[in-house]
Structure formats: structure tokens, C-alpha cells
Amino acid sequence: MKYQSQSIAKLYFIAAIGLFVGQILFGVTLGLQYVIGDFLFPYIPFNVARMVHTNLLIVWLLFGFMGAAYYLVPEESERELYAPWLAKLLFWIFLVAGALTILGYLLVPYAALAELTMNDLLPTMGREFLEQPTITKIGIVIVALGFLFNIGMTILTGRKTVISLVLLTGLIGLAVFFLFSFYNPDNLVLDKYFWWFVVHLWVEGVWELIMAAMLAYVLIKVTGVDREVIEKWLYIIIAMALISGLIGTGHHFFWIGAPDYWQWLGSIFSAIEPIPFFMMTLFAFNVVNKRRRDHPNKAAVLWALGTAVMAFLGAGVWGFLHTLAPVNFYTHGTQITAAHGHMAFYGAYVMVILTMISYSMPLMRGKQAGNARAQVIEMWSFWLMTVAMVFITLFLTGAGILQVYLQRYSDTPLGFMATQDKLEIFYWAREGAGLVFLIGLLVYVYSFFAKGEEVEMLETTTVAN
Amino acid sequence: MRETFTKGMARNIYYGGGVFFFLVLIGLTVDTVRGLPKTDNSQNLTEEVAAGKRLWEINNCIGCHTLLGEGAYFAPELGNVYTRFGESTDAIKGFIMSRPKNGIPGRRSMPQFNFTPDELEEIAQFLKYVDGIKVARDWPPNKEG
Numbered sequence: 175m176k177y178q179s180q181s182i183a184k185l186y187f188i189a190a191i192g193l194f195v196g197q198i199l200f201g202v203t204l205g206l207q208y209v210i211g212d213f214l215f216p217y218i219p220f221n222v223a224r225m226v227h228t229n230l231l232i233v234w235l236l237f238g239f240m241g242a243a244y245y246l247v248p249e250e251s252e253r254e255l256y257a258p259w260l261a262k263l264l265f266w267i268f269l270v271a272g273a274l275t276i277l278g279y280l281l282v283p284y285a286a287l288a289e290l291t292m293n294d295l296l297p298t299m300g301r302e303f304l305e306q307p308t309i310t311k312i313g314i315v316i317v318a319l320g321f322l323f324n325i326g327m328t329i330l331t332g333r334k335t336v337i338s339l340v341l342l343t344g345l346i347g348l349a350v351f352f353l354f355s356f357y358n359p360d361n362l363v364l365d366k367y368f369w370w371f372v373v374h375l376w377v378e379g380v381w382e383l384i385m386a387a388m389l390a391y392v393l394i395k396v397t398g399v400d401r402e403v404i405e406k407w408l409y410i411i412i413a414m415a416l417i418s419g420l421i422g423t424g425h426h427f428f429w430i431g432a433p434d435y436w437q438w439l440g441s442i443f444s445a446i447e448p449i450p451f452f453m454m455t456l457f458a459f460n461v462v463n464k465r466r467r468d469h470p471n472k473a474a475v476l477w478a479l480g481t482a483v484m485a486f487l488g489a490g491v492w493g494f495l496h497t498l499a500p501v502n503f504y505t506h507g508t509q510i511t512a513a514h515g516h517m518a519f520y521g522a523y524v525m526v527i528l529t530m531i532s533y534s535m536p537l538m539r540g541k542q543a544g545n546a547r548a549q550v551i552e553m554w555s556f557w558l559m560t561v562a563m564v565f566i567t568l569f570l571t572g573a574g575i576l577q578v579y580l581q582r583y584s585d586t587p588l589g590f591m592a593t594q595d596k597l598e599i600f601y602w603a604r605e606g607a608g609l610v611f612l613i614g615l616l617v618y619v620y621s622f623f624a625k626g627e628e629v630e631m632l633e634t635t636t637v638a639n
Numbered sequence: 640m641r642e643t644f645t646k647g648m649a650r651n652i653y654y655g656g657g658v659f660f661f662l663v664l665i666g667l668t669v670d671t672v673r674g675l676p677k678t679d680n681s682q683n684l685t686e687e688v689a690a691g692k693r694l695w696e697i698n699n700c701i702g703c704h705t706l707l708g709e710g711a712y713f714a715p716e717l718g719n720v721y722t723r724f725g726e727s728t729d730a731i732k733g734f735i736m737s738r739p740k741n742g743i744p745g746r747r748s749m750p751q752f753n754f755t756p757d758e759l760e761e762i763a764q765f766l767k768y769v770d771g772i773k774v775a776r777d778w779p780p781n782k783e784g
Binding site: 362423432583 | 714
């Protein structure tokens with residue numbers, strides 16, 4: 175760590191990990207509600223638990239992105255953060271606003287929360303992932319503006335690197351596209367069409383820029399490979415992400431009342447969407463193979479490689495699996511979607527943030543890498559969580575295929591609930607894998623406290639060619 | 640990557656490709672929005688339907704159900720529930736009204752929302768309107784949703 179203000183990231187990362195634990199606790203609750211339908215009913219009905227699960231995910235990923243930016247930008251810009259006090263202030267505002275929103279979901283009925291927060295003045299609530307009260311959404315915009323100002327001023331008055339500029343572009347896109355969450359027309363087709371301008375253009379658009387920039391940064395640091403090489407990869411990856419992903423939005427317009435041409439455009443362009451993720455895999459393995467030094471932080475290298483592989487599998491392969499319109503006709507809105515969603519979010523966004531945390535946290539704690547034992551424990555948590563997520567995805571895919579057959583494909587289709595009963599075995603298996611994921615996460619948290627023999631500071635170790 | 644492919648070329652593909660396809664998306668969006676009145680059933684979008692949509696939202700129905708395939712996958716698709724329930728808004732209202740307050744032991748059950756008769760009518764009319772949206776290939780594949 176070269177600049178004092180980088181350590182603000184620690185605050186953000188601790189909050190992110192804390193909320194991550196909360197997210198997974200609600201995840202295993204939801205998994206249980208799938209098989210024991212009245213579990214916690216009517217106190218925490220499924221919709222509330224799901225809202226907490228998904229909103230905690232979004233909030234902690236945003237904490238992770240912001241923390242990553244606060245760590246990465248000063249070092250790239252070769253100067254202290256423009257306004258460290260602002261970063262600290264916004265942290266507390268965001269944390270309190272996030273906590274109050276989650277408590278609101280849990281403590282009062284959602285309709286009462288809507289009334290309490292005067293949703294009628296500007297109705298934005300009650301749409302998937304955008305359930306936050308309007309006042310919270312306004313708070314998110316304010317925090318985002320303050321954050322962008324701080325990061326932007328740091329970059330503009332310091333050294334400008336490709337990584338920091340790509341990161342900034344992604345973060346500006348994140349803030350700009352979030353503004354569509356305030357547009358909620360009565361016309362459901364319009365509502366859905368522009369809802370995707372937040373959801374799709376985030377996760378299959380600008381977030382990929384943020385992710386690629388973070389991955390490139392960590393890879394430069396742990397491999398010592400020439401910046402020129404890494405920047406070329408970065409440009410071509412994000413170029414492919416935008417070229418495929420922008421019109422790829424069309425794969426969400428198949429069945430919402432939009433024109434038929436989206437069936438073709440959405441299918442063709444989203445078939446290209448796995449390419450940037452595949453290039454990310456090639457990129458990560460390529461530069462690690464060409465590394466000029468063996469960084470003592472082995473765990474961070476594992477996370478970086480893992481991100482590249484799992485993002486390709488989850489976002490790329492599992493996305494492609496059901497993205498072609500003739501296939502999606504049968505799979506749309508089934509457990510196949512859930513399978514893809516889980517592995518894509520974990521593989522791309524969860525893992526890239528954990529990569530960044532793994533690399534930077536020891537540095538913020540005054541050492542180059544965690545001690546040997548802590549690293550081994552962290553790597554165990556990597557495998558536990560990653561393998562558990564693979565199984566969650568496989569079980570949900572199994573459930574999805576059977577669901578599609580029984581409910582939509584067979585000559586004598588069953589009703590929704592009758593079909594769900596037949597999927598029970600898959601749901602139980604998924605719940606088991608979910609518990610393993612939770613164990614992996616607890617092991618991960620423990621790795622920060624594990625004592626052991628300190629790793630030698632070997633910044634200059636070079637790999638013999 | 641080989642030296643013939645420079646960083647400058649990669650950068651130009653990023654900026655050029657990004658801007659070009661963003662403009663294409665805007666163009667297609669304008670065309671889509673212009674063409675929507677043909678499919679979006681807006682002729683039946685009454686104030687009652689709009690009120691029903693608000694009720695749909697503030698009770699977080701999307702947290703369990705899908706609507707035109709989007710939402711949660713815990714409870715049935717409702718984009719075609721009007722068709723599934725024999726094109727009867729009374730059947731829809733009857734179902735919503737009949738939900739037991741404390742659920743059904745061991746099974747999934749919709750909460751009891753205690754809607755007023757007017758609210759029930761609004762919700763039912765909203766679901767009828769959604770069913771009237773002309774979706775490609777008349778998705779979902781069958782009435783089970």
C-alpha cells in the first residue's frame with residue numbers, strides 16, 4: 175500500500191463481507207422454504223426473504239466495487255484520494271441507509287413500507303431487484319454522485335491509466351443506468367423494457383468493465399507482467415463485452431410484447447456474449463503463465479484464476495444455454511434462469527471482489543500476504559464455496575430441465591405446483607450444497623483471523639525462465 | 640497477442656464498437672417504443688388497471704411470482720392467469736380472498752392480503768390487461784405458464 179487513503183477500502187470490504195454473510199443466511203432460508211413451504215410463514219414470507227437475499231447481494235457488491243475503487247484509484251493515479259473524509263462519510267450514509275432498508279423489509283409488511291416512505295409521490299417500488307423505497311434509491315444516487323466525484327477528481331488530477339479510466343467509465347455507467355429505476359410507467363411493456371436498462375446494462379454491460387479493470391489491476395500486481403500487454407487485453411475484452419452485450423439486451427425482449435426482430439437480434443448478439451468471458455479466462459491464465467515474479471499471495475492468484483473460469487462458466491456457458499429464442503421459449507422464467515443467475519453472479523462479481531479483497535487486505539494490514547496458514551484456510555474457503563456453487567447450479571439445472579419437460583414440453587403438461595412437488599429431490603440437494611457454501615463462507619471469514627508463520631516479504635523474487 | 644495488433648487498435652475497437660452499438664440500441668429502442676401500441680394492450684390500460692399495477696407492486700407480488708416470465712420462480716406465472724382461470728376475474732378474486740392467514744402446514748401458500756373489494760377488482764383487472772398483451776409466439780407454451 176503506497177498511499178494512506180487507500181486504507182479506506184478496508185472499511186468497505188469489512189461491510190461487504192458482513193452483508194455477504196447475511197445474504198447467504200437468507201439464501202439457505204429460501205432454499206428451505208422451497209421444500210418446507212410454510213417455514214417462517216407468515217413472519218418472513220418467501221418474497222421478503224428473497225428481497226433481502228437479492229438486495230443484500232446488490233448492496234454488498236456495490237460496497238465491494240467502491241472499496242476496490244478506493245484502493246485501486248490512488249495507487250493508479252499516484253496520489254492520495256481527493257477527499258478521504260467524503261469516502262468515510264459516504265460509507266456510513268450508505269451503510270445506515272442499507273441497514274434501515276433491510277430492516278424495513280423485515281419488520282413491516284412491504285405495503286406498509288411503501289406507505290411509510292411515500293411511494294405514491296414517485297412510485298418505484300415492487301419491481302424485481304429495484305424493491306428499495308424511492309427514498310433509498312435517491313440515497314443511492316447521492317452516494318454514487320459523491321463517490322464518482324471523489325474518484326473522478328483523484329483520477330483527473332493524477333496519473334491516468336487505462337485501468338483507472340475503464341473503471342471510471344464502468345462506474346459512471348452504473349450510476350447513469352440506475353436512473354432508469356425511477357421510470358415506472360403504468361404500461362407494463364414499457365416498464366419491463368426500461369427495467370432491463372438497469373438490470374441488463376448493469377450486469378451484462380458496465381459491470382463487466384468494472385470487473386475487467388479490477389481483474390487487470392490484480393493481475394498486474396501479482397504477476398508483474400508488462401502493463402502494455404495487460405491493457406491491450408483489457409481493451410479487447412471490454413470491447414467484446416459492449417459489442418455483444420448492448421444489443422444482447424434483446425434476449426430479455428423475447429416475451430414481453432416487444433417487436434419480433436428482437437428474437438433474432440437478441441439470439442445472435444447474446445450468442446457472442448460468452449466470448450469476452452472466454453477471453454478473460456485466456457487472459458488470466460496467459461499472464462499468470464508469463465509472470466515475472468512469484469507473488470507471496472498465492473490465495474489472490476487462485477481467486478483471480480477462479481474468477482476468470484467461473485465467470486465464463488456461469489455468465490458465458492450457462493447464459494448461452496438458454497439464450498437462443500427457440501430454447502428460451504421453453505426455459506424462460508424457470509429454475510434454469512435461477513441456475514444461471516447463481517453461478518453468473520458468484521463467478522463474475524462475487525469472485526472478482528473477493529480477488530480484490532484477497533490481494534489488498536493483507537497490504538492494508540501491513541504485510542504483503544496473509545500468513546501461510548491463513549492462506550491455506552482461505553484457499554479451502556475458495557474451493558468449498560466454488561464447488562458448492564457448481565453443485566447449486568447443477569441441481570437447479572436438473573430441476574429446471576425436469577420443470578420445463580413436465581410443465582411446458584410434455585403432451586400432458588402438469589400445473590406449476592404439481593410440477594414443483596416433483597422437483598423436491600433437486601431442491602433438497604440444492605439446500606445441501608447451499609449449506610456447504612455457508613460453511614465455506616464461514617471458513618473464509620475465519621481466514622482473516624488465522625494466526626501462523628508470516629510470509630517473507632519478497633517483492634523482488636523473480637521466476638527463472 | 641502478436642505485435643501487429645497494437646494497443647491503439649484494441650482501444651479503437653472498444654470506443655468505436657461501444658459507441659456504435661450503443662447508438663444502435665438507442666435506434667432500436669425508439670423503433671420498439673413507436674411500435675408498441677400494436678402489441679402492448681394500451682387501449683385497455685384504464686385507471687383501474689393502473690391502480691392494480693400499483694397494488695401488484697406495493698405487495699411485492701414479483702417476489703414469488705413471475706409475470707411474463709420475470710420475477711421469482713416460487714409461485715405460478717401470472718401473465719396468463721386470466722386464461723388459466725377460465726377468463727374469469729371472479730375466479731382470480733376468489734383465489735386471492737381465500738388464502739388462509741396462517742398458511743398451509745408444510746406447503747407454500749400465498750399470504751392473505753386483506754384487500755378491499757375495490758382493490759380485488761383492480762388487481763384482477765390488471766392481470767386481465769397483462770393477459771391481453773400480444774407476446775411473441777403467444778408465450779408461455781401452454782396455459783400452465
